[in-house]
Structure formats: structure tokens, C-alpha cells
Amino acid sequence: MSNLVAEFNSKTILHSQLKTAIKAISNTHSMSGIVGTGMLLLGPSGVGKTKILENYTKTYLAKQTGLETKTLSKKPILSIRIPASPSPKAILEKLLTAAGHPFTTSNTQSVLEKRLSAVIKNQHVSLIIFDEFQHMLRAQAQKSTRAVLNFIKVLMDENQIAIVMAGTPESLESIREHEELYQRFTHEHITLKPFxxxxxxxxxxxxxxxxxxxxxxxxxxxxxxxxxxxxxxxxxxxxxxxxxxxxxxxxxxxxxxxxxxxxxxxxxxxxxxxxxxxxxxxxxxxxxxxxxxxxxxxxxxxx
Structure with a gap:
């Protein structure tokens, strides 16, 4: 029975909303290397946001060649969940961990930023996914909100990288309050809804x-x-x-x-x-x- 459940869980049903979302992610991803570009994937819990992100990542990586060589391990997509108590340093640490790049907890934010820039360049990162972006809501993130949003803005600009942020519909409000970042996330807005x-x-x-x-x-x-x-x-x-x-x-x-x-x-x-x-x-x-x-x-x- 466990094999039956695992088999059923492994399947992804490409319904109309999912197809639209995957196309939007692909469009955003294609801008990487040209200009820092972002999209928002919004929806209440349970509508399939994480499933869509996993499906896109799996499908994209399956089409790539030469990801692993004797001297290089490419990481075209880095995907993390925003921590419950977000800060630029906490996000940097999670991104470096996702890239399989070691760091020490004593590293300063500045050192971690340089490490991440090197990872993006050397490991050919072209898309970063931030899931559970609702943790950036003002009521939850409080004083760290502006610092993290500024960090994301600089990350996009300096590396000309595409970023997808997924979260509840309320997450949009935390970006709208920061005009400079909001403008960078106007490439695509996809809102998923229950049937x-x-x-x-x-x-x-x-x-x-x-x-x-x-x-x-x-x-x-x-x-x-x-x-x-x-x-x-x-x-x-x-x-x-x-x-x-x-x-x-x-x-x-x-x-x-x-x-x-x-x-x-x-x-x-x-x-x-x-x-x-x-x-x-x-x-x-x-x-x-x-x-x-x-x-x-x-x-x-x-x-």
C-alpha cells in the first residue's frame, strides 16, 4: 500500500491554473541575465503553489545537460522557504545551503553576500525561488521587513537574476509598500484559487x-x-x-x-x-x- 500511495503522490496533474503558472515562471526565468526580473505566485494554503514550483524545477532541470562535471556542479535553480523569522543573513545562509556551499555561522552578512554572488556566477544560477513569502508580512517580520526587501532588490539588480516569490495573497501588501521592489515584480502576477x-x-x-x-x-x-x-x-x-x-x-x-x-x-x-x-x-x-x-x-x- 505504501508504494501505491507514493506512486499516486508522485503524479502532477497539469490543470489549467497550473499550466498558466508554469508558463509565467518560464517567462520570468527567460529574463535572467538580461535584467533582474520577478514574479509573484499567490494563493491560499492548499492550492498547489509549492507543487507548481517543484514541478517547474524538476522539468527544467531534466532538460539541462552538463549539470555535473569533474570540476563544476551547476545549480540553475536555488529554491528555499523564507524562514519564520526572516533576516538577510538567515536567507543568505539558506541559499548557500541550497547551493551546497559551506559557510560558517560566524560569517558576516557582507561575507555571505560575496559568497552568494560567487555561487550565482560560478554555478550558473539563473532563478531563485522564495516560497512561503507570507513570512515577510509586516505583522510577522516586523523590523526586518525593509532590510530583507532591500536585500532582495539588490540581489536582483547586481546579479541580473530572475526571482519567483510564492505566498498567500496578503503577501502582496508587503511588496506594494516598497515601490522600488514592487516595480521589479510586475513581470507576472499569478493568483491560484481553489476549484x-x-x-x-x-x-x-x-x-x-x-x-x-x-x-x-x-x-x-x-x-x-x-x-x-x-x-x-x-x-x-x-x-x-x-x-x-x-x-x-x-x-x-x-x-x-x-x-x-x-x-x-x-x-x-x-x-x-x-x-x-x-x-x-x-x-x-x-x-x-x-x-x-x-x-x-x-x-x-x-x-
Missing amino acids: KLDSHEEISNFSSYLSACEHILNDLGVHSISLTSEINLARIYLATDGKPRLINRLIVKAIQSAPDSGNLTLIDFALANTNPPLNPKLGKFNPFQAKPDAIKKRLKVSK
Whole structure:
């Protein structure tokens, strides 16, 4: 069963929002070496920001040749998560660690900046990804906000490098307050949203996503109840709030709950949505145990 779960988790479903985001990252990346250019990837927790960044990195690196030689280890992309208590020095240390470049904690910020510039040049870094950028919100970062944002601005300008920053929609406010940095991050703004059932187009997009999930399960030898029937579409939407991360978790838990992991029933999905329920807003209401009329009524309330 563990292999089955790992196989399912390893798959990436290229739905429309993901394709748009990956194209935007590629466009931004292509500006590296020309001018310091940035983009923002925004969205609430669970909509797939980190998954998109991982997919882009994996796909890009797979197309590169000569990354490892006897004398050189190229690192075209450096990706880190902004620490909970961000400072320029903390970010520098994480970037150097991501590059596999040793440093000592006694190094000053100035020394670390020189080391990073050398790494960017010598290891052919062309894109830096900062995930969890919401840690830079004024309420959380407090006095370090301006110092870090200034550091990022200088990093972009001096190295003519592309930077992608991902975080919650509120993260945008921390940049808007700094006009000089905001201008550098106007190349692309992509905002990801959970799936919805408010229009025919949104229903179609959600159905396509769940259909892709079904195909993956079939390829893995798992037979499942229809995920795209009208009633099951509503059940899954209510249980997961339309968030890809929770949809993945629902299916994984259903596989783990099933007595026969090769056959997923409605009961397995009901068990997957308990202890705890995936969407706490539903309280004790389990859409996989409810009758169709109750589901439709609850769906109207959730919209």
C-alpha cells in the first residue's frame, strides 16, 4: 500500500491554473541575465503553489545537460522557504545551503553576500525561488521587513537574476509598500484559487481535474467510485473546499482506509473524511454519508 500511495503522490496533474503558472515562471526565468526580473505566485494554503514550483524545477532541470562535471556542479535553480523569522543573513545562509556551499555561522552578512554572488556566477544560477513569502508580512517580520526587501532588490539588480516569490495573497501588501521592489515584480502576477462549482466552466475544470485523478488510479490498478458524477463532484468539493492538497489527501486516506486498496468505495471515502474531517467548516457533516438532498442544501450554503 505504501508504494501505491507514493506512486499516486508522485503524479502532477497539469490543470489549467497550473499550466498558466508554469508558463509565467518560464517567462520570468527567460529574463535572467538580461535584467533582474520577478514574479509573484499567490494563493491560499492548499492550492498547489509549492507543487507548481517543484514541478517547474524538476522539468527544467531534466532538460539541462552538463549539470555535473569533474570540476563544476551547476545549480540553475536555488529554491528555499523564507524562514519564520526572516533576516538577510538567515536567507543568505539558506541559499548557500541550497547551493551546497559551506559557510560558517560566524560569517558576516557582507561575507555571505560575496559568497552568494560567487555561487550565482560560478554555478550558473539563473532563478531563485522564495516560497512561503507570507513570512515577510509586516505583522510577522516586523523590523526586518525593509532590510530583507532591500536585500532582495539588490540581489536582483547586481546579479541580473530572475526571482519567483510564492505566498498567500496578503503577501502582496508587503511588496506594494516598497515601490522600488514592487516595480521589479510586475513581470507576472499569478493568483491560484481553489476549484469552485459556481459556473459551467468551473464545474468543467473541476471535473477534468478529478477525471485525471481517476486515470491515475486506474493506471495504478485501483478501481474507484466515479469521482466526476454530479453528486460525487459535490461531495468531494464540500469535503475538500476545492483545494488540490486536500483532494490528494482525501484519495490517499481512502486508499489507506480501504480493506482492498485496489477498490475504493463510498464507505472508504467516508472513512477518509473522519478523524479529523478535511474541511472543519462542515463540523460533523460528512458529505460521503449524507443523502443527495442534504448535500445539495449544504452546497447552497457553502457558495
